Amino acid sequence: MPELPEVESARSVIARVALGRVIVDVDDTDTYECRPHRPGEIRTALLGRTLTDAHRRGKSMWCDTSPVNGSAVAGPPLGIHLGMSGKIVVAASDGTETDGGDYWDRGRQPGDRRYLRFSLTFDDGGSMALIDPRRLGRVRLDPLIDRLGPDAGLITPSQFRAALARGSAPVKARLLDQESIAGIGNLLADQILWQARISPGRSVQDLSADDISRLLRAVRQAIRAAVAGGGVHTLSVVPFRKPGGRCPRDNAPMVRSTVGGRTTWRCSREQP
Template identity: 45%
Template sequence: MPEILEVESYRQLAEGALDREISGVSVPDPHCLAENTTTAGLTHGLVGCRFTVARRLGKLLLMESAGPTLGVRFGMTGTLVVDDRMAIDRLLYSSGHHSERWVRFALGFVDGGSLALHDPRRFGRVELDPAVDALGPDALSVTPAALRRALATRISGGGPPVKARLQDQAHLAGIGNLLADEILWRAGLSPRRRCGSLTDAEHRRLHRALRSTLTDLSGRGGSHTGDLMAERRAGGHCPRDAAPLRHEQVGGRTTWWCPAHQR
């Protein structure tokens, strides 16, 4: 579920939890706590507080209060539930299912409502006052110049594959595997192209493709609604020119692309 578009929808859902007094903390699965975070610390820091703003940096949700900030990372399958309402998404593990056993962390409000992390696969994490300085610029607002800086390299030979860098949260925050494939498909760039080999025109195409992908897929309902998605399977063909898609590991992730128009 969660790439930047999903987490942005969780952030909007989280706005419904602002300015409500927190009455209690429940951690049914302590595995979801980050290294520096304990149930006692969460309880001590948050009970009696109210969230003042819901922010997002890349895939990280930040709930600020007058006291500490609550950070939530959603891993592969995490989703946010506020007052038993889930943000709209139709992804694996969340289509229709809403199992109580997937609640890993929850806050109760004095008014009786709640904010909870559901996460079947348990890669999600909750953290008090998470560090945010290691993240690159947010992909939803990145400028052409900032994207170019994010892709810059000094390695002779051209640096990492452009797909690997697009997904590197320290350089650009928010892009995951599905969005990266869709963006590169729209930009007509091979995922294996080295960052240092991109021309000025290709940088511009990449930024435009990033913008159009985030805008279009946000309107359609998420990272899994890309033009390429249905063909991301054995025997899949390019929706643009019908060439058979190629798939290999790039940057450690399964990658699908069209060898005919992605160069």
């Protein structure tokens, strides 16, 4: 399930193999995935255009679209959110697939149409599809990205301090708040707090300047590690988020709780 690193991998697949191919068909008939659009609305808006660039902020992606032939006006940006279970698969003209992530494979074979919720067909016979079993992903035109906070991988120290400055929420809840910082999901948050040795339930107003700087270092390091490793499931503490799990640093039991409405695992000794 996608957090910032998985979404970045999907974005980079789109940028590498989907740009510049003319869209000749669009399947936007899934009324869940394509809310708030009516079936056909996205199709009409995109036919005859190409994707010209692929962007990302936090877990949200959007693609710029070209003018149609004979016009100078670009098309509407196409927003894509992977939700809990989405992934992007791009097919070449010969059917060869480039998969934007293998975190939800379930033995999927190339060409498998199960869970296909949205797709573009290109004039070369290839396609770009959103595969999303749980249907919590979204595809929409003109996505609102202004409401997102700074991308977690690019956030500056002063932006980070500002994100933690107000209110009294548990620090983990704030890390998960996409309007404060964009891109951190449940596993990344647990890894970051574990690395910084900060208890997830501590209020943001109790954090010292030193806590905050350790936290920002952990944000950067965890994101770098997850992008390099191929996803958040490769983060070092993730395998120990289970009953009987022990902290890989001090061997103390990992304990489970709920913070910010999400399942939370922490080291019982280092994150009391």
